[in-house]
Amino acid sequence: MPIAVFNVSGRYYAIEDVCTHEAETLSDGEQLDDIIVCPRHGAQFSLVTGEALSPPAYEPVATFPVRIEDGMVQVKDDRFD
Secondary structure, three states: OOEEEEEEOOEEEEEEOOOOOOOOOHHHOOEEOOEEEOOOOOOEEEOOOOOEOOOOOOOOOOEEOEEEEOOEEEEOOOOOO
């Protein structure tokens, strides 16, 4: 599964890189502080919570914990543990 990592004022956030409205790659969209805008239809998602903030998306995107270890960005998908 594709995961996108975003830097928001020095804090890192990771989300599933697929719009819940129509399977578009979110990382191709415009980042507005802690919001990502889907490039296809303009749905907005919170990078912090994954919440869908505007139509046409209503379902959130998955979010993942991020840590920096020895200068490397690490993301954990614990949904299937």
